[in-house]
Amino acid sequence: xxxxxxxxxxxxxxxSVFTVDEVRIGRAADNEVQIxxxxxxxxxxxxxxxxxxxxxxxxxxxxxxxxNGQRMSSRFGLNDGDRISIGKFTLLFRCDKSKAExxxxxxxxxxxxxxxxxxxxxxxTRERACPFVAYLEATVxxxxxxxxxxxxxxDIFVVGSGPGxxxxxxxxxxxxxxxxxxxxxxxxxxxxxxPGVLRNQSPVELRSDLGRGDELTFGSVVFRYQIGRTDAGx
Numbered sequence: 500x501x502x503x504x505x506x507x508x509x510x511x512x513x514x515s516v517f518t519v520d521e522v523r524i525g526r527a528a529d530n531e532v533q534i535x536x537x538x539x540x541x542x543x544x545x546x547x548x549x550x551x552x553x554x555x556x557x558x559x560x561x562x563x564x565x566x567n568g569q570r571m572s573s574r575f576g577l578n579d580g581d582r583i584s585i586g587k588f589t590l591l592f593r594c595d596k597s598k599a600e601x602x603x604x605x606x607x608x609x610x611x612x613x614x615x616x617x618x619x620x621x622x623x624t625r626e627r628a629c630p631f632v633a634y635l636e637a638t639v640x641x642x643x644x645x646x647x648x649x650x651x652x653x654d655i656f657v658v659g660s661g662p663g664x665x666x667x668x669x670x671x672x673x674x675x676x677x678x679x680x681x682x683x684x685x686x687x688x689x690x691x692x693x694p695g696v697l698r699n700q701s702p703v704e705l706r707s708d709l710g711r712g713d714e715l716t717f718g719s720v721v722f723r724y725q726i727g728r729t730d731a732g733x
Contacts, residue, residue, distance in 0.1 A: 506589040539586060549681075568584070658680065679692060
């Protein structure tokens with residue numbers, strides 16, 4: 500559950516609380532948060548709940564999405580109080596709210612405040628398929644057996660022992676949601692969702708960029724991260 504407070508020039512013009520797993524933001528009417536302004540693409544960005552981490556994703560928009568003043572280059576794990584900027588609009592992200600209100604923003608008078616500087620020609624964009632491929636390699640009991648391969652074929656790949664995990668491990672070895680591996684335009688990133696997640700034997704506090712050959716530990720289970728394709732798979 501999280502809340503978005505929408506501001507224009509420090510003026511609050513919209514507020515909503517969400518309990519769904521994914522919330523889309525953009526001009527189109529079927530977005531969960533519709534901001535009918537040309538600074539936004541029809542489908543501009545989304546916020547997705549991944550095992551308790553809220554992940555912000557930009558759909559390849561022309562004007563971009565910024566978090567706390569920094570332009571996103573791929574996906575971003577949000578924290579309470581983060582400020583998401585799209586055009587002249589700021590969306591304040593807050594966690595753990597319990598009251599829902601309408602999310603549509605369509606106040607023409609409010610838009611007039613920023614009208615002269617808003618981009619007026621934003622082509623409709625579609626999310627492009629991310630070109631990166633990788634997999635996790637788990638060693639087995641003997642050197643005579645081939646390693647078990649788990650392809651990272653999704654943009655968000657959840658590792659844990661709970662239902663809905665893409666890589667399901669034994670509850671004795673791993674918490675229900677241990678981590679998420681996120682594929683973006685700069686490569687893959689590891690988001691720790693519980694204690695006990697290590698990269699090259701060092702704890703991952705929140706997120707870490709992955710490199711070829713990294714050793715990843717989830718609880719007591721160890722994998723090797725590899726880039727590229729393999730003919731083996733599960």
